[in-house]
Amino acid sequence: MVKLRPFHLLLGSIAPLTSIVLLATCASEPVRPPDPGQLLIARGREIFFKETFGGNGRTCGTCHREESNFTIDAEFIATLPPDDPLFVAEFVPALKKDFEKPDLMRKFGLILENLDGFADLEKGFVLRGVPHTLGLRTSIESPGGARTGWSGDGAPGDGSLRSFAVGAVIQHFTRRLDRVPGVDFRLPTEEELDALEAFQLSLGRQKELVLPLPLKGIVPKRGQEIFRDGTLGKCNNCHANAGANAGFGNLGNANFNTGVEDLVDQPADLVGALNPPDDGLGTPGDGTFNTPSLVEAADTGPFFHNNSIETIEGAVAFYNGAAFNNSPAGKTLAANDPNGVGIRLEATQVVAVAAFLRVINALDNIRESIAQLEGGKRVSEETGRLLARRALKETRDAIEVLSGGGLHAEAVDHLRKAAERIDDACSGRYRDDNSKKALKDLAKARAELVEEK
Amino acid sequence: MKRAAGFIAIALGVMFVLPALAQKSAERYIPIGQSPGLSGKVTYLGKIGTQDEKAKKIGGKEWSATITDKTHIWVDRSKQKKTATVGTLADLKAGHRVEVKYEGSEAGKKEGPAEWIKVEAEPADK
Numbered sequence: 196m197v198k199l200r201p202f203h204l205l206l207g208s209i210a211p212l213t214s215i216v217l218l219a220t221c222a223s224e225p226v227r228p229p230d231p232g233q234l235l236i237a238r239g240r241e242i243f244f245k246e247t248f249g250g251n252g253r254t255c256g257t258c259h260r261e262e263s264n265f266t267i268d269a270e271f272i273a274t275l276p277p278d279d280p281l282f283v284a285e286f287v288p289a290l291k292k293d294f295e296k297p298d299l300m301r302k303f304g305l306i307l308e309n310l311d312g313f314a315d316l317e318k319g320f321v322l323r324g325v326p327h328t329l330g331l332r333t334s335i336e337s338p339g340g341a342r343t344g345w346s347g348d349g350a351p352g353d354g355s356l357r358s359f360a361v362g363a364v365i366q367h368f369t370r371r372l373d374r375v376p377g378v379d380f381r382l383p384t385e386e387e388l389d390a391l392e393a394f395q396l397s398l399g400r401q402k403e404l405v406l407p408l409p410l411k412g413i414v415p416k417r418g419q420e421i422f423r424d425g426t427l428g429k430c431n432n433c434h435a436n437a438g439a440n441a442g443f444g445n446l447g448n449a450n451f452n453t454g455v456e457d458l459v460d461q462p463a464d465l466v467g468a469l470n471p472p473d474d475g476l477g478t479p480g481d482g483t484f485n486t487p488s489l490v491e492a493a494d495t496g497p498f499f500h501n502n503s504i505e506t507i508e509g510a511v512a513f514y515n516g517a518a519f520n521n522s523p524a525g526k527t528l529a530a531n532d533p534n535g536v537g538i539r540l541e542a543t544q545v546v547a548v549a550a551f552l553r554v555i556n557a558l559d560n561i562r563e564s565i566a567q568l569e570g571g572k573r574v575s576e577e578t579g580r581l582l583a584r585r586a587l588k589e590t591r592d593a594i595e596v597l598s599g600g601g602l603h604a605e606a607v608d609h610l611r612k613a614a615e616r617i618d619d620a621c622s623g624r625y626r627d628d629n630s631k632k633a634l635k636d637l638a639k640a641r642a643e644l645v646e647e648k
Numbered sequence: 649m650k651r652a653a654g655f656i657a658i659a660l661g662v663m664f665v666l667p668a669l670a671q672k673s674a675e676r677y678i679p680i681g682q683s684p685g686l687s688g689k690v691t692y693l694g695k696i697g698t699q700d701e702k703a704k705k706i707g708g709k710e711w712s713a714t715i716t717d718k719t720h721i722w723v724d725r726s727k728q729k730k731t732a733t734v735g736t737l738a739d740l741k742a743g744h745r746v747e748v749k750y751e752g753s754e755a756g757k758k759e760g761p762a763e764w765i766k767v768e769a770e771p772a773d774k
Contacts, residue, residue: 309673310671310673311673312672312673312676313673313676313677314734337669339669340669340670341669342669343669344671347669348669348670348671349671350669350670350671350684351670351671351672351674351675351678351683351684352670352675352678352683352684352685352686352687353670353683353684353685353686353689353690353753354669354670354671354685355684355685357684357685358670358684358685361674361678361684362671362674365674365677365678366674373730373731374677374731374732375677375725375726375729375730375731375732376677376678376679376682376726377726377729378729382678382679382682388684476669478672478673
């Protein structure tokens with residue numbers, strides 16, 4: 196039986212869905228029974244950010260930071276205090292050796308994983324970035340089961356998202372490298388796994404985009420054309436609708452060997468520290484990694500499983516290079532091209548595709564900001580401010596994503612105004628009024644990016 | 649376009665048609681009966697009745713499991729508050745409690761090659 200504390204959960208950790216608003220309306224309205232689905236999400240949120248499972252102090256939120264789009268990078272890591280649980284390998288003697296590579300974590304946001312077993316802790320590891328947990332509802336299903344983590348096989352047990360936390364606790368939460376359940380950590384209960392799954396599935400967008408979008412900007416619009424062009428960008432083959440699912444064969448989320456491991460001059464390699472090759476799915480690995488969603492890409496870099504590329508432009512340009520075009524995936528594209536070409540884009544085309552990705556990311560930020568602000572209507576002051584803070588974060592991301600690509604100056608202006616108003620709403624100053632005005636600014640920003648129906 | 653997509657699907661097929669997507673390495677540290685989504689649903693839990701080292705087979709009254717080169721064997725020492733170790737056929741002794749995950753994902757399997765076997769370090773009646 197699931198034990199929940201309905202109102203405490205809702206007030207302490209509101210889920211960003213509008214139905215929750217109904218649960219916390221003002222006292223004069225009739226009391227509705229709590230929505231079990233929302234309660235489970237709220238419980239999952241609490242576990243995700245607070246539960247250490249008796250381990251070294253880390254929670255799921257230690258690496259999947261809400262304030263950093265449920266991932267981390269070197270820039271964010273640099274803002275953390277030295278006693279943050281992320282750095283347990285630096286201050287817990289039992290974890291000092293072979294638990295993390297602190298230097299590479301701090302420089303590149305890389306986390307150590309013993310995916311091929313724990314027999315040789317000194318050399319048997321790989322270093323991977325932290326994948327965000329947004330949009331999982333649309334991005335991990337395949338006919339063979341859920342594809343979790345960077346290589347699609349991140350979860351023990353039945354391999355489902357629900358089971359993922361068990362493996363994460365064993366790998367990342369342990370007090371010692373002996374990894375004894377009941378001593379070094381406790382395993383999540385069935386109820387906790389249910390709640391964690393519900394919470395993760397609630398994050399970010401809940402459905403696929405439907406391309407093409409009626410974009411207004413000339414460069415992003417051209418980028419969308421290139422993206423979808425089966426003879427040019429060919430991106431839609433593996434990222435249908437800019438998501439994580441293959442555009443052919445009803446495969447859902449799929450694994451490919453795109454040659455990322457063969458990139459020369461990977462930043463983590465340049466440091467000179469031991470950074471063993473990552474063989475991807477399975478043991479021994481087959482060299483494949485699963486496809487991430489691109490809608491959320493522009494504000495969740497660095498890119499690829501090893502954080503080898505910092506910018507979205509660089510990530511698009513990767514597909515022009517020898518590493519991709521000599522890979523199994525690149526060769527397959529070439530074999531099916533009338534001119535025998537895998538992917539070959541001009542620099543302007545690379546930038547156009549990246550501009551398209553920036554715009555769809557900003558549109559998703561705006562969608563989320565609006566959802567948070569709408570959710571903040573008629574709730575308690577405390578909850579309203581919490582939701583406003585999330586809206587502010589999303590709005591600022593949209594500004595950064597667009598201005599980083601020199602895109603849509605007018606939209607950025609509207610977003611800045613929205614951010615100012617939301618900032619005021621966060622501090623409690625005329626919250627309702629500022630939220631209403633911010634919603635209008637957000638709508639104006641969106642209207643600059645895409646034709647409204 | 650459809651034709652090209654079909655080609656790509658066939659050409660890339662080997663990359664995504666794989667039997668299992670679960671992560672095996674962490675499984676080692678999950679005690680018998682606690683594997684999420686598997687224990688009580690897909691795996692067989694029981695006590696080893698017989699062990700045939702030559703035939704690489706273990707079993708009981710109603711079940712048997714074959715150990716192949718791919719079978720992972722883990723010794724569950726969580727009751728002794730010790731780390732789980734990688735085991736061998738020699739660890740699969742009569743009287744010890746085991747959990748068997750057979751190859752494939754069908755529920756109710758009670759014979760065939762094992763994908764992994766967890767065995768308790770001490771006999772079940774100890």
